[in-house]
Each structure stands twice: as C-alpha cells, then as structure tokens.
Amino acid sequence: MTEVLNIAVLGTIWGALYSLIAVGFTLIFGVAGIVNLAHGAFYMLGAYLSYAFMTVLRLPVVPAALLAVSCTAVVGMLIDRFGIRPMRERHVYVLIITLAFALFFQELMYALFGPHGKAVGSFIQGDMAIGGVYVSYQKVLCFGASASLVTLLWLFIKKTKTGKSISAVAQNRQAAIYVGIQPERVYLLTMGISAALAAVAGVFIAPVLEAVPTMWVFPLFKAFAVVIIGGLGSVEGAIIAGMLLGYSETCVSILISANYPDMVYLVAIILVLLFRPRGLMGKRAH
Amino acid sequence: MNLLDVRDIKVLYGKAIALNGLSIRLQPGELVGVVGPNGAGKTTLLRAISAVVPVLGEIYYDGQRIDTKAPHEIIRMGVVQCPERRQLFTEFTVAENLEMGAFLRKDKEGIRRDLAYVYALFPVLAERRRQISGTLSGGEQQMLAIGRALLSKPRLLMMDEPSMGLSPLVKKHLAASILEIWKGGITVLLVEQDAHLALGLTQRTYILEHGKVGLEGESQRLMANEEVKRVYFQLT
Numbered sequence: 140m141t142e143v144l145n146i147a148v149l150g151t152i153w154g155a156l157y158s159l160i161a162v163g164f165t166l167i168f169g170v171a172g173i174v175n176l177a178h179g180a181f182y183m184l185g186a187y188l189s190y191a192f193m194t195v196l197r198l199p200v201v202p203a204a205l206l207a208v209s210c211t212a213v214v215g216m217l218i219d220r221f222g223i224r225p226m227r228e229r230h231v232y233v234l235i236i237t238l239a240f241a242l243f244f245q246e247l248m249y250a251l252f253g254p255h256g257k258a259v260g261s262f263i264q265g266d267m268a269i270g271g272v273y274v275s276y277q278k279v280l281c282f283g284a285s286a287s288l289v290t291l292l293w294l295f296i297k298k299t300k301t302g303k304s305i306s307a308v309a310q311n312r313q314a315a316i317y318v319g320i321q322p323e324r325v326y327l328l329t330m331g332i333s334a335a336l337a338a339v340a341g342v343f344i345a346p347v348l349e350a351v352p353t354m355w356v357f358p359l360f361k362a363f364a365v366v367i368i369g370g371l372g373s374v375e376g377a378i379i380a381g382m383l384l385g386y387s388e389t390c391v392s393i394l395i396s397a398n399y400p401d402m403v404y405l406v407a408i409i410l411v412l413l414f415r416p417r418g419l420m421g422k423r424a425h
Numbered sequence: 426m427n428l429l430d431v432r433d434i435k436v437l438y439g440k441a442i443a444l445n446g447l448s449i450r451l452q453p454g455e456l457v458g459v460v461g462p463n464g465a466g467k468t469t470l471l472r473a474i475s476a477v478v479p480v481l482g483e484i485y486y487d488g489q490r491i492d493t494k495a496p497h498e499i500i501r502m503g504v505v506q507c508p509e510r511r512q513l514f515t516e517f518t519v520a521e522n523l524e525m526g527a528f529l530r531k532d533k534e535g536i537r538r539d540l541a542y543v544y545a546l547f548p549v550l551a552e553r554r555r556q557i558s559g560t561l562s563g564g565e566q567q568m569l570a571i572g573r574a575l576l577s578k579p580r581l582l583m584m585d586e587p588s589m590g591l592s593p594l595v596k597k598h599l600a601a602s603i604l605e606i607w608k609g610g611i612t613v614l615l616v617e618q619d620a621h622l623a624l625g626l627t628q629r630t631y632i633l634e635h636g637k638v639g640l641e642g643e644s645q646r647l648m649a650n651e652e653v654k655r656v657y658f659q660l661t
C-alpha cells in the first residue's frame with residue numbers, strides 16, 4: 140500500500156518535471172523542425188545561473204531564480220538568431236551547432252565552477268507528508284511549478300493569438316506567411332519559451348540533484364524519450380508521455396531496483412518505435 | 426493610376442528561369458484573369474507579388490514599390506493571396522482559420538463585420554465553424570481559403586487556381602462567389618488553369634507562356650481567338 144502511494148506521489152513529481160523539460164523540446168521541433176541538442180544545456184544554465192546569482196551576487200532565491208530563467212531565455216534566443224537562423228534549412232548543421240553549444244556550456248561551467256557538484260540552496264526547507272509519504276517541500280514546489288507552467292503553456296498555445304501563430308507555423312509555414320505571420324519571429328519566441336521552461340526545471344531541481352557540468356545530458360535523454368513516446372512535435376503527447384515515464388520509472392525503482400529506472404525509457408522507446416513509430420499522439424511525419 | 430504594375434520581372438529558381446521579363450497591369454476595380462499551361466509561371470507570378478520569392482525587376486502597388494518589402498507588409502497594404510492548393514491550417518477549426526486570416530489586424534469591429542460577411546457569403550462555413558478544417562470537402566476547403574484571405578482585408582485579392590479539383594457544379598458556385606466578392610469592391614486577379622472559367626468570368630486576361638505574357642486582351646475576344654481556341658478549348 141505504501142508502495143502504491145510512494146509511486147503515485149513520486150511518480151507525479153518526476154512525471155511533471157519530465158513533461159516540463161520535454162514540452163519545450165517538442166515545441167521547437169514541431170514548430171521549426173529543430174532537434175535542439177542544447178536543450179539540456181538550458182536546464183543546466185538554469186541550475187548554475189541560479190546558484191551563481193545566489194552565491195556570487197547574493198540575491199535572494201526568488202529573484203535569483205527569475206533572473207536565471209530570463210537569462211537562459213535570452214541565451215536561447217541568441218543561439219536561434221545567430222547560431223541557427225543562418226543555416227536553418229540544413230538539419231545536420233543544426234544538430235552539430237546545437238551540440239557544440241551544449242559542449243561549450245559544459246566546458247564553461249567546468250571552467251567557472253569546477254568539476255564537482257554545487258549544492259544549490261532550496262527555495263524552502265523541510266518535508267511534508269502526503270498520505271504517509273514524506274517529500275521535501277522543494278519537490279512539492281518543483282511539481283507545482285512544472286504543472287502550472289505546462290498548463291500555462293498549453294493555454295497560451297490554444298487560446299492566445301500569439302500562441303496560435305506558433306501552432307499555425309507548425310502546421311503550415313507557407314500558409315502562415317500568407318496570413319502575415321513572420322516565421323522567424325515565431326522561431327525566436329518559441330526558442331525563448333523552450334529555453335525558459337528547461338531553465339525552470341533546472342532551477343527547481345538543482346537543490347535536489349545539485350549542479351554539475353555534465354547535468355545537461357540527463358534531461359536531453361529524457362526529453363528524447365518523452366517526445367519519441369509522446370509523438371514528435373506534440374505538446375499533449377509530451378505531457379502524457381512525461382507523466383507515464385515518471386510513474387513507470389518510480390515503479391521500477393521502488394518495486395524492482397533503484398539501478399534500473401534508466402532502463403525504463405530505453406525499453407519504452409524501443410516498444411514505441413516497434414509498435415507505434417509516430418508515438419502516442421503523433422500526427423504527421425516530418 | 427494602376428493599382429498593380431508588374432514591370433518586366435524575372436524570377437529564378439536556382440538556375441531555372443520561371444519568369445522571364447513578365448509585365449502585367451491592373452486598374453482599380455478590375456477582375457483580371459491569368460491563364461496558361463502547367464509550369465507557365467502563374468504561381469510564381471503571385472509568389473513574386475507576395476514577395477515570397479526573390480524578384481528581379483520592379484513591382485508597384487498603388488504607386489509604391491513593393492518588391493522590396495516583406496510579405497507581411499504587402500498584406501498590410503491590402504495585397505492578399507489565396508494560395509494554390511488552399512494551404513489551410515488543417516488542424517485548426519474553420520473559425521480558427523478565419524481568425525488567422527485577421528492576424529495582422531487590430532480593428533475588432535472591422536474583423537467582426539468581415540467575419541459576418543464571409544459567413545453570409547459561404548453559409549456552410551458558419552454551420553461548420555467548429556469543425557476541423559482538414560475534414561472539410563474540397564469545395565468547402567476552397568471557400569474557407571477564400572474566406573481566410575477576405576479576413577486579411579484585401580483591396581487586391583489574388584486567387585491561385587481556386588477551381589482545382591472541384592466538380593463542375595461546385596465550380597459554378599465558386600465562380601458566382603468570386604463575382605460577388607468582386608462586386609463588393611475588391612479588385613481580383615484570378616489565376617486559373619480552367620481557361621473556360623477564367624475567360625468566362627473576367628474582363629481581361631493574360632495568357633502566360635514560358636514565363637512571359639504570350640497574349641493579352643479582353644476575355645471575350647480571346648475566347649473567340651482561333652489560336653486560343655485551338656490551344657485551350659479543343660484539348661479540354
């Protein structure tokens with residue numbers, strides 16, 4: 140019984156975080172056709188920048204977090220504008236340049252902060268009991284932030300004019316141009332949003348996992364898994380698959396062994412590719 | 426003064442010449458046709474006017490040079506294209522497609538009026554406003570594509586083969602709608618492969634061949650022209 144509760148609570152927390160990481164990754168793919176290998180680096184920048192703003196600039200935690208997220212969004216937009224835009228049509232180039240940025244930020248963090256993990260201060264101390272399961276307030280907060288941001292993003296895309304223009308470009312870029320939408324602006328905005336969401340995940344999870352220069356790899360793998368399972372380019376698919384991944388990983392690590400959760404997403408990827416290659420919610424082939 | 430003045434333009438796709446010294450002119454309030462065989466450059470001409478391909482030469486609209494402007498600026502000036510193959514946002518509903526047509530506009534009142542106009546012109550769109558546009562029939566999709574263009578508030582509406590893939594009956598309805606739009610005060614440039622439809626509907630027509638104007642004149646006269654008859658009407 141406690142196991143079920145444990146899985147429910149922890150699975151929800153991790154699932155929401157995976158969704159938050161993956162929605163931005165799937166969004167920029169769906170809209171601009173970019174497989175952004177620097178996505179995990181945005182998560183890392185969120186973690187390190189909030190750490191730096193708290194320890195070096197001695198900012199309180201909330202302003203440090205907000206500033207870290209804003210800076211990462213700007214970095215994402217700069218990468219889009221100056222790194223990707225000149226060669227947007229060439230997919231291999233985009234893969235390489237985004238990987239180059241990821242490695243660059245890894246080395247930069249290494250040079251600035253060293254190879255060892257940095258303990259990042261929590262937003263809030265202490266634990267709470269949810270139906271007998273103890274979780275830190277930090278994780279609860281992380282869940283709250285993930286769930287509300289994913290919901291906000293979804294509402295933004297479905298309900299606002301600017302959000303719909305993102306969806307319009309994803310559906311038919313040529314048609315979007317004929318109604319006066321400027322795709323380059325949409326790409327820039329989408330990259331900013333995508334980077335900001337990854338940074339939020341990094342900011343909230345850093346106190347739980349600490350910041351290290353190789354931390355960009357884990358969210359990138361998770362994001363890949365989630366979009367393959369959920370369907371490339373589908374925001375709904377990313378949300379559903381993120382949650383599923385959270386539950387199944389927690390399930391495996393609690394019921395079988397804490398060493399195996401990483402097997403879950405690999406197995407899930409293989410199953411999806413074998414039996415439903417377009418993913419749970421995937422619509423079109425790109 | 427000319428509303429549209431395309432002066433001796435060239436368009437290249439790589440090394441292939443699609444338009445090679447093409448000129449056309451439209452007066453305000455005209456309904457003008459452009460016909461020609463597949464590959465003659467009709468679509469490229471509209472792309473050039475909408476500034477989605479690089480153009481050599483000059484294009485003037487309402488006295489202003491527009492070939493140096495961006496696509497959204499040209500739409501804002503009132504030059505709107507209803508593109509070939511409809512190009513709908515197929516995952517959006519009918520209403521959302523129309524809403525995107527008004528993307529550049531801020532005049533809520535005007536948008537509401539134009540929406541009511543489109544729904545009155547094509548009542549089936551009003552009935553299906555919540556339907557996903559990808560599930561509409563071909564004729565309905567074409568109506569929606571035209572409706573979306575009308576919501577961009579055109580002064581010059583360019584339509585690229587609106588009759589493509591439609592049955593004769595649906596084509597007739599479409600032709601009537603185009604006439605009604607034109608009578609509402611919008612200048613229309615109608616690109617068609619269906620020469621019957623275009624020559625029957627328009628006042629003047631340009632016949633394109635190999636990226637330039639082969640023949641031009643009053644549509645009535647062109648219809649009687651032996652050469653045109655031979656090329657366009659005996660084969661179809």
Ligand SMILES: Nc1ncnc2c1ncn2[C@@H]1O[C@H](COP(=O)(O)OP(=O)(O)O)[C@@H](O)[C@H]1O
Pocket residue numbers: 438441442443461462463464465466467468469470
């Ligand atoms: N995107 C493109 N790339 C290369 N060539 C093109 C492209 N679009 C059109 N063309 C060529 O340009 C010429 C004119 O095409 P188009 O304007 O589409 O003609 P039409 O609309 O009259 O059928 C054709 O020879 C066509 O093959």
Ligand SMILES: [Mg+2]
Pocket residue numbers: 467468469509586
């Ligand atoms: Mg064509």
